[in-house]
Amino acid sequence: MSKKSYERPLIRKLETGMPGKFGLRNDLTPATHIDNIPVAELVENFGSPLFVISEQTIVQTFNKAKRAFTTRYPRVQFAWSYKTNYMDAVCRIFHREGSWAEVVSGFEYEKALRNGVDGKKIIFNGPEKSREDLTKAIRNDSLIHIDHLDELYELVELSGELGIKPRVAIRVNMDTGIYPQWDRFGFNLENGQAWDAINKIVHSGKMELTGLHCHIGTFILSAGAYGIAASKLALLAIDIRNKFNINLKYLDLGGGFASRNTLKGSYLPGPDINPGFEDYAEAISSSLHNSGFSTEELPLLILETGRALIDEAGYMISTVIGNKRLASGSRSTIIDAGVNLLFTSFWYDHKVMPAQPFSLYREETLICGPLCMNIDIIRNSVSLPMLKKGDRLVIFNTGAYNMTQWMQFITMRPAIVLISSEGTVNLIRRKEDNDTLANQEVVPAYLSK
Amino acid sequence: MNDKLIKDIAISESGLIFNPVTGESYSVNPQGIGILNKLREGSSLSEIKELLVSEYEVEPETAERDTLDFLNLLRQFKLTTTHGS
Numbered sequence: 001m002s003k004k005s006y007e008r009p010l011i012r013k014l015e016t017g018m019p020g021k022f023g024l025r026n027d028l029t030p031a032t033h034i035d036n037i038p039v040a041e042l043v044e045n046f047g048s049p050l051f052v053i054s055e056q057t058i059v060q061t062f063n064k065a066k067r068a069f070t071t072r073y074p075r076v077q078f079a080w081s082y083k084t085n086y087m088d089a090v091c092r093i094f095h096r097e098g099s100w101a102e103v104v105s106g107f108e109y110e111k112a113l114r115n116g117v118d119g120k121k122i123i124f125n126g127p128e129k130s131r132e133d134l135t136k137a138i139r140n141d142s143l144i145h146i147d148h149l150d151e152l153y154e155l156v157e158l159s160g161e162l163g164i165k166p167r168v169a170i171r172v173n174m175d176t177g178i179y180p181q182w183d184r185f186g187f188n189l190e191n192g193q194a195w196d197a198i199n200k201i202v203h204s205g206k207m208e209l210t211g212l213h214c215h216i217g218t219f220i221l222s223a224g225a226y227g228i229a230a231s232k233l234a235l236l237a238i239d240i241r242n243k244f245n246i247n248l249k250y251l252d253l254g255g256g257f258a259s260r261n262t263l264k265g266s267y268l269p270g271p272d273i274n275p276g277f278e279d280y281a282e283a284i285s286s287s288l289h290n291s292g293f294s295t296e297e298l299p300l301l302i303l304e305t306g307r308a309l310i311d312e313a314g315y316m317i318s319t320v321i322g323n324k325r326l327a328s329g330s331r332s333t334i335i336d337a338g339v340n341l342l343f344t345s346f347w348y349d350h351k352v353m354p355a356q357p358f359s360l361y362r363e364e365t366l367i368c369g370p371l372c373m374n375i376d377i378i379r380n381s382v383s384l385p386m387l388k389k390g391d392r393l394v395i396f397n398t399g400a401y402n403m404t405q406w407m408q409f410i411t412m413r414p415a416i417v418l419i420s421s422e423g424t425v426n427l428i429r430r431k432e433d434n435d436t437l438a439n440q441e442v443v444p445a446y447l448s449k
Numbered sequence: 450m451n452d453k454l455i456k457d458i459a460i461s462e463s464g465l466i467f468n469p470v471t472g473e474s475y476s477v478n479p480q481g482i483g484i485l486n487k488l489r490e491g492s493s494l495s496e497i498k499e500l501l502v503s504e505y506e507v508e509p510e511t512a513e514r515d516t517l518d519f520l521n522l523l524r525q526f527k528l529t530t531t532h533g534s
């Protein structure tokens with residue numbers, strides 16, 4: 001007689017009354033496959049933990065975003081935010097789909113060039129651009145977004161030396177009604193800094209003022225804030241036209257749209273309450289249409305959307321190391337992926353799902369990583385079927401910022417694979433090993449005997 | 450084995466448990482029901498382990514560890530009493 005499959009014995013107290021947090025939602029489908037590829041096969045071939053990226057999801061999400069904007073506004077251009085995920089394979093998918101590049105360092109700028117992006121289609125943001133970086137960007141006719149006055153003066157100097165008029169914009173920060181207001185980057189609109197910078201650029205005669213940029217924050221849950229930002233930038237552009245007779249080519253509204261993740265501490269799940277592309281597109285485009293541009297004058301709308309375009313396409317597969325009953329009586333499950341690899345677990349209650357079939361029984365579980373640190377918690381309390389050593393757990397919506405902000409700490413950074421739209425599995429970043437680290441280290445001769 | 454199921458506990462086949470003393474209800478999975486029934490018969494830990502191992506695809510060590518954990522929970526919920534420890 002064949003034996004039944006085992007699940008550890010469980011007893012759970014039944015609570016009556018109000019359904020608990022997320023109590024109404026019961027997702028019962030195990031994540032056995034990602035894009036039709038068995039999770040077990042992925043782990044067998046590439047190890048655990050493992051990051052998996054779905055090209056199909058990237059393309060679908062990108063098309064959704066593009067459609068939301070282009071159906072409402074005639075001229076839209078996305079620029080892929082490199083810092084959000086700069087795996088070359090990922091960047092190349094976005095470029096193939098028509099995205100420009102948005103970079104914030106010399107390293108990212110160089111990466112964009114290597115990915116075949118035309119210098120004219122690289123937006124150079126951020127507070128730190130070295131003289132060499134700026135020189136390169138000027139020569140390549142990239143769009144340079146000025147962050148502060150020292151940079152502005154350096155650009156005046158450089159463009160004089162090189163005899164080239166760079167195309168520039170200023171980053172503007174402003175009050176859009178959201179808290180916290182990001183005022184560390186760019187020039188403030190309300191206190192006159194923005195106008196001061198614009199006057200200096202125009203009067204220098206050395207640069208071509210091409211656009212205006214803002215990035216009001218990240219994971220902004222209010223679409224209305226974008227409406228305000230778009231209105232304010234549009235008004236500023238119209239004032240510039242009236243004062244200097246300069247028609248700006250574009251308004252860049254930056255990134256910051258919420259992905260489908262659930263913010264930590266949110267009572268309702270993200271997919272139910274976060275605004276979607278349509279909401280942001282509606283707010284921005286109606287502000288621009290109402291702002292007083294004639295139809296021919298409408299500037300190009302640039303978007304540097306990061307997390308909302310890639311979060312959903314990223315999965316992390318991890319393996320259960322063991323279970324523990326804590327002093328409080330609650331269950332804790334240890335997995336092989338910690339917060340050093342899943343930085344975003346500090347912000348999000350990531351959706352997690354076992355990769356093998358399970359029964360209806362659930363238990364509140366604390367999911368911890370393998371690091372010897374109290375903060376190494378992937379989920380504080382999540383109702384999960386019983387998991388046993390060796391089981392796989394899939395963590396959803398991990399495509400943004402993890403593969404760029406991960407840390408090598410105690411464990412090695414794992415491999416990343418891309419499942420192509422055709423269904424092939426491609427290694428896009430090798431797993432690190434001891435040699436990866438040893439190659440960077442130098443043991444002084446007197447210690448190497 | 451020192452753990453005794455308290456009296457009058459109702460166990461339904463579908464895994465619903467009712468404690469008439471406190472009025473509280475619990476849900477238990479089939480493996481748990483098996484253990485509760487064994488406890489009611491006054492079985493020992495090794496008998497419970499054998500039951501799990503004979504019915505399910507599980508290593509004896511895992512079965513023992515999980516059973517001990519389950520017994521702990523029963524104690525925490527005050528569904529069992531411990532004698533003579």
Ligand SMILES: Cc1ncc(COP(=O)(O)O)c(C=O)c1O
Pocket residue numbers: 081084102125126215217218219254255256257304305306307308400
């Ligand atoms: C200037 C700029 N643009 C775009 C982004 C992308 O933001 P998000 O991932 O929130 O869309 C960032 C992120 O910090 C940024 O600083």
